[in-house]
Amino acid sequence: MSTAVLGAKGLPRGPYYDTREHEAGVSLDGLRDPALHTIRRKPWARGMNSTAMKYYEDLVRSQVGELARAFHQREGEKVDISAWMTFFGFSYGFGMLQNGRDVHGLSDLIERALTEAAWISHVPWSIPFLGYIPGGSTSWEEMKVAGEQAVKRRVDGGSIHPDLFHYLMDEDGVEPIKPSLETCAIDGQLAIIAGSDTAATALAHLWYFLLSQPQCFNRLRKEVDDAFPPGEDSLMDLARQGAMPYLNACINESLRLYPPVLTGLQRRVVSGTGGRMVGPHFVPDGTQVAAWAYSIHRDPKHFSPLPNAFWPDRWLSQEKFVLPSGEAISQDQVITERDVFLPFSLGPMVCAGKNVAMTEMRAVVCAVMQQFDIEIADRSCVDSWEDDVHEIFVTSRGTLPVLLKSRSLPTLI
Numbered sequence: 030m031s032t033a034v035l036g037a038k039g040l041p042r043g044p045y046y047d048t049r050e051h052e053a054g055v056s057l058d059g060l061r062d063p064a065l066h067t068i069r070r071k072p073w074a075r076g077m078n079s080t081a082m083k084y085y086e087d088l089v090r091s092q093v094g095e096l097a098r099a100f101h102q103r104e105g106e107k108v109d110i111s112a113w114m115t116f117f118g119f120s121y122g123f124g125m126l127q128n129g130r131d132v133h134g135l136s137d138l139i140e141r142a143l144t145e146a147a148w149i150s151h152v153p154w155s156i157p158f159l160g161y162i163p164g165g166s167t168s169w170e171e172m173k174v175a176g177e178q179a180v181k182r183r184v185d186g187g188s189i190h191p192d193l194f195h196y197l198m199d200e201d202g203v204e205p206i207k208p209s210l211e212t213c214a215i216d217g218q219l220a221i222i223a224g225s226d227t228a229a230t231a232l233a234h235l236w237y238f239l240l241s242q243p244q245c246f247n248r249l250r251k252e253v254d255d256a257f258p259p260g261e262d263s264l265m266d267l268a269r270q271g272a273m274p275y276l277n278a279c280i281n282e283s284l285r286l287y288p289p290v291l292t293g294l295q296r297r298v299v300s301g302t303g304g305r306m307v308g309p310h311f312v313p314d315g316t317q318v319a320a321w322a323y324s325i326h327r328d329p330k331h332f333s334p335l336p337n338a339f340w341p342d343r344w345l346s347q348e349k350f351v352l353p354s355g356e357a358i359s360q361d362q363v364i365t366e367r368d369v370f371l372p373f374s375l376g377p378m379v380c381a382g383k384n385v386a387m388t389e390m391r392a393v394v395c396a397v398m399q400q401f402d403i404e405i406a407d408r409s410c411v412d413s414w415e416d417d418v419h420e421i422f423v424t425s426r427g428t429l430p431v432l433l434k435s436r437s438l439p440t441l442i
């Protein structure tokens with residue numbers, strides 16, 4: 030069903046996405062016309078291809094190195110690892126890692142803005158009137174401006190590397206019509222929110238699961254230590270991290286239980302078409318259909334046994350499995366339906382930054398686990414973590430204070 034809704038032959042986006050309208054146009058993620066979306070997606074595809082990935086890998090190495098350095102400086106202090114994942118997520122150009130705080134209040138602004146957008150998206154007809162309601166969409170508008178300003182700074186400052194904006198602005202000169210600065214600024218704001226907040230949330234959830242399940246933490250730590258023995262810096266070989274089965278299983282399992290975009294992914298049967306079949310169901314004209322990753326991922330039809338438990342083994346290819354209770358089960362008793370695993374959505378509007386996000390997450394986990402022992406500093410925050418998760422199109426979350434102790438000091442880059 031997810032493919033029937035979201036896949037190449039699926040439905041176009043629904044009115045939920047009308048909030049993505051800016052004065053100068055619509056951002057990529059708000060384009061509801063599939064043909065326009067395909068055209069606009071082209072520079073993003075170039076900006077995320079394997080050549081461009083080399084640049085992001087260097088960036089990931091330097092930012093994860095920066096994160097590890099900041100953690101070494103704070104050894105023995107209480108560190109909110111959830112907040113630090115945000116500082117890492119927004120490390121490109123906002124100085125959060127260097128300052129150890131959200132200097133410009135950007136992540137707070139984004140949280141306020143997305144909270145506003147969460148209700149506006151459900152009543153998109155209200156958008157033209159919001160300007161008349163004092164405070165109706167102030168943060169949403171402020172966030173758009175902050176994103177656009179960040180892009181303008183990049184344009185004025187230039188870049189010696191072919192970064193994402195190199196492609197979005199068509200500095201490689203392959204588009205028949207060069208996009209306007211305003212269009213790039215709109216998509217730049219999208220890159221900041223889509224790329225920073227999501228990865229930070231995904232990492233924070235993963236730390237929560239690893240810290241609350243020491244047997245999973247220890248098993249992953251062993252895989253990291255075997256892959257990168259003492260003295261070998263994990264950041265020097267990001268490709269090796271892509272082939273670490275338990276690491277990738279832990280990341281997938283955390284994304285399964287808490288996909289950063291928990292609901293959303295709304296689509297609509299085009300009005301005037303008389304309705305259409307979506308999988309085995311007839312959906313009438315103009316009807317909205319949404320694929321909620323959170324619910325789909327916890328459906329025992331798709332993920333079993335223990336659909337609500339963090340059990341990374343389900344992602345491994347093996348003949349025998351051992352459940353956390355110690356009970357042994359065989360491969361045919363385990364259901365892991367990869368086709369309905371939607372943390373990055375799927376189809377033509379699939380996340381443009383999936384490979385960058387996976388590279389970032391693997392690099393952070395390997396570096397931190399290789400270099401630090403981590404101890405929970407406030408058990409009550411772990412206990413209330415799942416109660417503090419709120420859906421705001423993306424996810425707002427609580428704090429996760431830990432104490433970090435240095436294990437070894439690989440060569441810093």
Ligand code: HEM
Nearest residue numbers: 057058223224227228231290372373374378380381382386
């Ligand atoms: C763990 C991290 C991430 C997750 C879970 C994630 C998830 C998603 C999801 C579910 C969508 C579809 C949203 C929708 O259709 O409403 C999406 C779209 C998008 N994501 Fe990501 N994302 C992540 C990281 C990134 C990164 C690092 C970038 C890079 C800048 C990025 C850029 C985008 C863009 C541009 C879109 C819009 C795609 C389109 O409309 O064609 N994302 N992401």
